[in-house]
Amino acid sequence: MGRSMAQDSSARRAIIGTAGHVDHGKSSLVKALTGTDPDRLKEEKERGMTIDLGFAYLGDKAAIVDVPGHERFIKNMVAGVSTIDLVLFVVAADDGVMPQTREHLDILNLLRVRRGIIALNKIDLVEPEWLELVEEEIRSLVRGTFLESAPVVRVSAVTGEGIEELRRQIDQAIAELPERADRGLFFMPIDRVFLLKGFGTVVTGSVLSGQVRVGDQLEIQPKGIEVRVRSIQRHGKPVELVRVAERAGINLLGAEKETLERGDVLVEPGFYTPTDRLDVQLQLLPSAGRPLRRLTRLRLHLGTGEYLCRVWLYDRESLDPGEECLAQLRLEQKVVTNWGAPFVLRSYSPLVTIGGGVVLDVYPARRCRKGPSPLAFLQSQKDLDLGRALRARIQLAGLQSTDLKSLACQLTTHPDLLKAHLGQLMASGEIVGLSRAGRESFVHAEAVRRVEENLLELLRRYHASYPLREGMNRSEAQESLPEKVDPGLFEAVLERLTARGAIVQQGALLRLPEHEVKLTEAEETLRARLLEELDRSGFSPPAVGELSARLGVGVAQLTALLSALESKGEVLQIESDCYLTRRLAKQAEQLLRRHCEERGEITVSEFRELLGTTRRYALALLLRFDELGVTERVGDVRRLKADRLS
DSSP states (O other): OBSOOOOOGGGOOEEEEEEOSTTSSHHHHHHHHHSOOOOOSHHHHHHTSOOSOEEEEETTTEEEEEOOOSGGGHHHHHHHHTTOSEEEEEEETTTOSOHHHHHHHHHHHHTTOOOEEEEEEOGGGSOHHHHHHHHHHHHHHHTTSTTTTOOEEEOOTTTOTTHHHHHHHHHHHHHHOOOOOOOSSOEEEEEEEEEETTTEEEEEEEOOBSEEETTOEEEEETTTEEEEEEEEEETTEEESEEETTOEEEEEEESOOGGGOOBTBEEEOTTSOOOEEEEEEEEEEOGGGOSOEETTOEEEEEETTEEEEEEEEESSOSEEOTTOEEEEEEEEEEEEOOOTTOEEEEEESSSOOEEEEEEEEESSOOOOOTTSOOOHHHHHHHTTOOHHHHHHHHHHHTTTSOEEHHHHHHHTTOOHHHHHHHHHHHHHTTSEEEEEETTEEEEEEHHHHHHHHHHHHHHHHHHHHHOTTSSOEEHHHHHHHSSSOOOHHHHHHHHHHHHHTTSSEEETTEEEOTTOOOOOOHHHHHHHHHHHHHHHHHTTSOOOHHHHHHHHTOOHHHHHHHHHHHHHTTSEEEEETTEEEEHHHHHHHHHHHHHHHHHHSOBOHHHHHHHHTSOHHHHHHHHHHHHHHTSEEEETTEEEEOOOOOO
C-alpha cells in the first residue's frame, strides 16, 4: 500500500466525467459509447432524467462518471467531476448553451479539470446551418477556458452518427493525458455505498492517490473507522490491486453500510486527521453577482462531499466578483482532504455556484485578529510546488524542528516522495537536518542562524556580567535564550559553533574563545588572603558568609572569586558554600588512599578521624570524591575507584 507502481503507457487508464445541461443527452451518449445505461435508479428510469451519479466503462481503458444536469442536483454533479481526468462536455444542438451548461463549465474550471472533448449532441434534430450557429455559440462560451482548443464532435446518441469519431477522440485524449501526479498515500473519496449479498459493505470511488491491495488495512475518515480490504473490483472485474487514476469497488470488513456516506474518504492509516478549518486560495466568479462578505455562510463542495462553512477573508472585509484572495473556511463539521485539493463554493440560498479555489493548508492554526498574519506563508503555497511548500512549512516551525512524518501529514504526501526534495533543500543550505536520540528532523537555516546569534550574544553578556566565571552552564544557556529552542537544534548549534571555533565547550561550560579569567591587582591580593585563610582553617573550612566577614569583603565579590579559583583548580567546592584549597584536597586524598590501600575500604568515621574534623565535613568531602570518581560507595563504606585529583 502507498506509493503507486509504475504503469506501462499502453495500460494508461482515465476517469472521464460528463457535464452539461439537463436533458442534453449525457446518459444516452454514455450508453451509445459503452452499451451501459448509467441511469441505475428506478426514479431515473421513470423520469428520464439523471438524478444521482451513474457509472459505465469504456473497455478497460476508461471509467465514465455520468452526472446529473438539473440545477437541483448540482451537488451530485460536483461530486462526480471532482475526481476526473477528462470531461465529456455535452451540449444539445436543439437547445444550445443553457444555464447549467455555463454553471458546469464554471465548476469544471474551479475544480481544475484541464482536458476535455465537446460533444455537440442531437444533431439529428436540427439543420446544418443551425449546427454552425450552435458550435459558434459553444466556441464563444469556452473561449479563455481549458476547453478553448478542445475538439467539437458532432454526434447523435439516437442514430449513432459521430459515435465512432467520438471514441477515436477519446482514445487520443487518453493517450495524451499526462500521468496523474501520485502523492503515494492511498486516498479515495467515496461516491457510493451499498450492500452486496454474501459480501457485505462495498464502497466505490476514484483513486486519487496511492494504491491498495486485497488484505490491506485502511481507515474511513473523518469517522475514524478501521477497515480491511476483503476484495476489489476494477471495471466490474475482480483484481488484487487498484491504483491512482482508476475507479474501484472495494468490499470492506469492519464497516457497516449505515455508518458510511458519500463524502467519506478511504485512506491510508496514520496520515490523515479530520479538520474543521482550511486555509485556501479563493476565487469569486464574475457571475457571482455581488461581493462575498466576511463570515458569509456557504456550501462547500469538497471531494464527493457537501459541507456548510463560513468564510474568513484574511486581508479584506469583502471580495468582489472576479477577484481572488486568501481565506479560511470554517466548517460546521470535520472533513479529510488533501493539500492542493480543489473545491467549489455555492451560496447557502439560493443554490448558485459563486466560486471555489484550492486548499493551501489542511491544518491551519486557529488564528485571532491580533495574531500573526498567515499571508506570507500562504502566498508561498499558491503554486503548489512541493519543494517550496516543504521549505515554507519548515520555516514556519521556527525554532522547533519538524520531522518527516509531520511534513508528510501536512502535505498529504508519502514520506519517501518528500526525501528527494528535502535532500535538495539541505544540499542548497536552505534547511538543516538534525539527529537526536534516533529522531531525524529539520529546521530552516534562518532558525539555525538566529539561535547562533542569540547564543553568542548571550555568552557575551554573561562574560561581561561574570568576568571571573570560566563559562556558562550549557543547560542554563539553553534556558536563558530569548526564545524556546528545540533541544536537537540547540545541540546542532553547539556543534556548528564549536566546529568553527566560535565557542569553546569545557565539560558542561560554554565560553567564547577570547574569554579568559583574569584577576585584577586587587583581586590577586584578595586571592592570596583567601587561600591563606582557607589553608589556616584546615579541614573545617568556614562558610562563605563567615569568610566574607573575616576578609572584610562582600559575599557576592567573594563568591565570584571562589568560582574563578575553582575553574582554575585552585580550590575544591565540597558544599554549596564551603571550599578547600587544592593543597588540602590533595592531602585529604592521599590520607584516604593510604588507608584504603592498607584496609581496602574506609568509613565516614574513619575518614573524620584521619582529617581531624567533624562528620559533616568528612561526609561532604567523601561525597565530592564520589562525584569526581575517586571513590565509590559500597553500602556504608567507600572504596578507591581512580586517581582523579593527581
